[in-house]
Amino acid sequence: MNAIKRFVKKTFTAQQVSALGNIYFALERIFFCCRGRDILRHMRDIIAVRPLMLNLETCSACNARCVFCARRKIPQTKKLMSLDLFKRICNEYSAMGGGYLGFSPLLADPLLDPLLLERIGIIGKDFPAILPHLFTNGIALQKFSDSQLVEILTKLKHVDISLGGLTRDEYKAMMGVDQFEIVWESLERLSRINQKIGCVSKLALHIRTHKIRETMSSPLLTELKESGYDCNDVMNAFSDWDGLITKEDLPKGAALIRRDNTKCKAPCFIPMSYMVVMPDGRVLACGCIDAKESTLIGNLDDSTLTEIWQGSELKALRSSFISGRVYSVCRSCGYYRNYEALFSRRGFKNFDPSQDLWCEYV
Numbered sequence: 001m002n003a004i005k006r007f008v009k010k011t012f013t014a015q016q017v018s019a020l021g022n023i024y025f026a027l028e029r030i031f032f033c034c035r036g037r038d039i040l041r042h043m044r045d046i047i048a049v050r051p052l053m054l055n056l057e058t059c060s061a062c063n064a065r066c067v068f069c070a071r072r073k074i075p076q077t078k079k080l081m082s083l084d085l086f087k088r089i090c091n092e093y094s095a096m097g098g099g100y101l102g103f104s105p106l107l108a109d110p111l112l113d114p115l116l117l118e119r120i121g122i123i124g125k126d127f128p129a130i131l132p133h134l135f136t137n138g139i140a141l142q143k144f145s146d147s148q149l150v151e152i153l154t155k156l157k158h159v160d161i162s163l164g165g166l167t168r169d170e171y172k173a174m175m176g177v178d179q180f181e182i183v184w185e186s187l188e189r190l191s192r193i194n195q196k197i198g199c200v201s202k203l204a205l206h207i208r209t210h211k212i213r214e215t216m217s218s219p220l221l222t223e224l225k226e227s228g229y230d231c232n233d234v235m236n237a238f239s240d241w242d243g244l245i246t247k248e249d250l251p252k253g254a255a256l257i258r259r260d261n262t263k264c265k266a267p268c269f270i271p272m273s274y275m276v277v278m279p280d281g282r283v284l285a286c287g288c289i290d291a292k293e294s295t296l297i298g299n300l301d302d303s304t305l306t307e308i309w310q311g312s313e314l315k316a317l318r319s320s321f322i323s324g325r326v327y328s329v330c331r332s333c334g335y336y337r338n339y340e341a342l343f344s345r346r347g348f349k350n351f352d353p354s355q356d357l358w359c360e361y362v
Contacts (some may be wrong), residue, residue: 009218019227043343043351047272049097051309052351052358055276057105058086060111062138065176066164067249068208070241071107072176072292079279085300086119089277090127090134092305098129099353100137100157106276106287111140111228117148124155129354133158139179141186149193153201157331158357165209166220166268173251174208191227204230210253212236239334241289257334267318267337271295283308285317286329337362 046052057208060079065072066356093101101123102111110116111134123130134152138161143361153159163176163183171180187205205224209215215234225231237255238245247256261268276287276315281300295317298308308314330336347361 024335036341036346039346039349040340040344041133041346046353049310050306050353052348052353053100053102054089054093054102055102055274056081056086056089057108057278058103058110058119059105060107060108061072062107062137063112063139064179064221066137066162066199066208067174067176068238068245068254069107069253070244070289072173073241073244074107076107078280080113080115080279081279081281083115083122084295085117085281086115087122087126088102089305090123090130092129094129096306098127098131099355100131100133100357102133102135102285104133104135104136104160104276106278107135107291108282109140110134111136111138111143117151120152120155131157131355131357133160133357135160135162136173137162138183138186141190142182146189146193148166150197151188151192151196153197156201158202159190159204160202160204162206162208162262163187163209165207166215166218168343170209170211170215173181173210174254187224187229188227191229195228199228201228203228206233207231208238209234209236210251212253216291237334239289241291242294242329242332244291258337259334260330261321261333261336263326264321264326264336264338266338266340267321268330268333268335269337269342269362271314272339272343273318275314282306285314288335289333290329292329294327305321306320 017315036062058081060076062071081212090101103113103116103119113119123132132155134156136159141149165169166178168178170179171183191203194203207215212234215221221231236253237257238250240246240256245256250256270288271285274287276284276295278284282293282296283298283300284293285295287296297313298311299318303311317327320330342362345361351358351361
């Protein structure tokens with residue numbers, strides 16, 4: 001499957017890939033009708049009770065200005081999740097059965113959280129049912145000592161890093177900052193340390209580029225794979241973040257994906273899979289592109305995680321697809337996927353949210 005994805009990205013333009021994607025979605029629907037009902041029923045039983053994963057934005061700081069991200073279009077205030085709130089979230093998530101918890105923010109970078117190591121330590125000491133992972137741009141990896149990186153790698157199941165291409169100029173064009181050499185050095189050090197301790201954490205790169213063919217054929221990509229990085233996620237097409245990102249924001253070679261989701265009759269897989277808790281305890285149903293926070297579904301000041309997941313606000317968002325009153329942030333989103341087709345796949349047959357990471361089956 002990964003070989004097919006690499007071939008498609010190397011051979012076709014973004015528009016052609018989008019057309020192929022529509023065909024693929026149609027084939028998924030055929031599979032669902034023929035074979036996936038029992039699998040979907042299994043996933044629905046899980047989703048009725050709990051999320052498949054939980055993401056946290058523990059701080060509001062970021063050290064990049066990615067052209068494909070809407071952070072720079074939205075006024076920001078400094079926020080930091082308290083340890084009391086963090087521990088409460090961990091308690092409630094453990095009571096729901098635990099599983100994967102991501103330091104995977106919407107508009108920030110978790111490595112800038114001054115309490116990150118303490119939070120990771122708390123999970124390791126007090127919450128064995130929680131499997132932490134992290135998504136970062138990697139710029140701040142340089143500030144951690146080798147011993148601190150060992151601690152991070154031994155306690156995190158996954159470390160995912162967003163990388164703006166494989167050259168300095170490309171990186172600056174995509175990430176908005178001139179930090180390629182620093183990040184590259186950190187990637188080499190992280191890989192070296194992970195290999196030294198037995199590759200206990202899975203390392204993955206999510207490459208965002210405006211030179212897709214050059215990236216796919218670059219010897220540096222081969223080098224990264226050989227050093228232990230999963231490099232299967234290479235993208236040059238991005239969503240518009242509910243109109244905040246335009247074609248003019250992107251460099252030549254990068255494409256903007258806009259779909260008409262107003263006639264989709266099944267909810268997107270994102271609000272059916274997880275939710276994201278912001279630093280102040282507000283909870284969003286879309287932890288993907290909702291910079292305007294229009295999918296606010298609750299607040300931990302007055303509700304529990306379970307109450308929010310099973311609550312009326314999230315149900316209203318999901319049913320908006322069925323009623324035809326799709327939320328603004330969802331109407332043209334290029335990342336929409338029909339959850340029924342997705343969760344009918346064979347890999348989800350025995351899915352267990354307490355130990356499986358759902359996005360590995362996508």
